[in-house]
Amino acid sequence: MTKLAGASPSTGQTAEHKGHRERLRSRFLDAPEALPDYELLELLLGAAIPQRDTKPLAKALIKRFGSFADVITADVEDLKTIDGIKDVAAAVLKVVREAAIRLARAPVLNNSVISSWDVLLDYCRTAMNTLPTEQFRLLFLDRKNTLIADEVQQTGTVDHTPLYPREVVKRALALHASAIVMVHNHPSGDPKPSRADMEMTRAVKDALAAVGIALHDHVVVGRKGHSSFKAMGLL
Template identity: 90%
Template sequence: MTADLPLPGLAETPTAPNQAKADHRGHRERLRTRFLEAPEALPDYELLELLLGAAIPQKDTKPLAKALIKRFGSFADVITADAEDLKTVDGVKDVAAATLKVVREAAIRLARAPVINTSVISSWDVLLDYCRTAMNTLPTEQFRLLFLDRKNTLIADEVQQTGTVDHTPLYPREVVKRALALHASAIIMVHNRTCRRPISHSIQ
């Protein structure tokens, strides 16, 4: 007895896995199109979904994106979370964590670009925006030093200390030592609990 054959002209019904893959690809393409047309219209979880899709191309990343939002609170909170904390969420491995952290570093560098090679005193609002971008959402306290030359141009931007959730040590001797090594004429000291008004000191 011969096996039944499909009727002529009718294709076989796709298997469930194949159909799922096709639906997944179609969804991601539609999401990408929506982003290119109106990026500001995407909710936080869909923006994360696109990012995670670059790191995990073979997987539907919507559930993972929603899990991250539920765990951390918002897109900004996810991006600024510590890499090890990100990996506590099931499905986030090294590649996904690194992809998310790249976005934060890109934001910091974009904010810093207008400050480089310009007088920071004459671009105070730009400097404040950069400090907020780099420090406001950090989970622990941080003390950052901005070293300036005689023209108040930024010559170095360094994290002097990273502390706990409510404490950051400051060692004046190390600050002065570093300033002398860089031949800095002034220092702007920024703490993320008070980054609305950075403290500026000239070196005599």
């Protein structure tokens, strides 16, 4: 087999390719915020697929999904429809999303959710506002309004997620929660609550009240912002 001039015998990388990746890494370390989305993806994918020039792959992902945030929040099976993205590369992208969520959640833990409301909203937006389908997240609080559990209760379609009041109550009782904050996203981007959202919220509030548990708020997040049922006078 004829080897490419300048290729590494162990990886098959050309010297030019290796030099490009090293320069990209150096630029990132000097000024990470200066890298465009596709170059940040290129650097990530290079760790997962070291033998390949990942610039075309990064550009294909941006073209398909729209932005860095959209890529890392995309469904794994959707990511794998891009030629060249397999399990390892998809896992690396999802690790980045999970890391972002945990970093955003850290300031919320062991603190009063009510007194750090803006931090909580930042966390909810990080976790949910670019998801391609609706997701319901329940935040369970103790008597001091400290977060004791943060759980995804349901995942649905692009415009609907079923949430069953009896299941919410059952889980709240199991965790000995005193209050709950409901959060869900609108993939359309518009955080305005729908009529179905309002009806479901009333049903959950009534079911919780029957066992002495408060519903502090229901927050809807989307690309265009967020809506608070409490602030809108709907609770």
